[in-house]
Amino acid sequence: MSSLKKFLKEKGYQKIKLNYTATQHFELKAKINDIEGSFILDTGASSSCVGFEAVSHFNLLAEDSDIKAAGAGATDMLTQIAQKNNIEIKGWKKKKVDLVLFDLTHVNNALVKHKAKKVHGIIGADILKKGKAVIDYKSKNLFLK
Template structure:
């Protein structure tokens, strides 16, 4: 009985997480075919006019836009969007340090379902912070607000490979 529940959960989770992505095979390159054999998921990246790479994910069933930042130590989300993604937050003892500033206050939460195509994280702990400095800069050049930044924590846990020529992020399922 427990095995049946687990299988149903995995099946339903995979259905829930696919709505943000059109079905297309991104394993058409030599690299892609090799990584497909190694059980990687191909995620199409976009490129903003600023040169930043971005992707679409789902946070608790709601579409979200994230900038991909290989230099960011961890993934963060915009604190003003906690209600949009149905997040319950608390103040964190940690402070953010980075190019956007130092000693920035953080909130923390646990995301029930964080889906990047079929790469799924359950009960994933994440920090929220004010991303006005990023979103205001994007607005000035006509780019819509982002919901967060994908950082090294997800890239490392997903054993990420980035094909910059084809703008494809591969994450190991």
């Protein structure tokens, strides 16, 4: 796989090491507004999200939203939105990123139940698309351009 890594590096991609949680999810560190947090990488999540309990941690400005969140056994969850945030994942940066804010209690309860650490949020398909993501499952690396 070093040829894939070399090819992507030549194309300007940043390599981000991923860690498996005890629940077999990929986890990574990211900074929102220059503040680091822990996130699950979720290719099935259409939007990147932050839990309500981490709004002050990342200095987010929460606004009401009509969007209802659903996933992982929960539906019609109330949300808010935080607009125009900066995100950085190991050297890859994007400005003016909108984040969905919702109750991540059910996600964190499931992680803790399986002896994994709680997360601040979820990196979803919106960020993966913006970064032209390539995920190498064998080497546990995410590449963003």
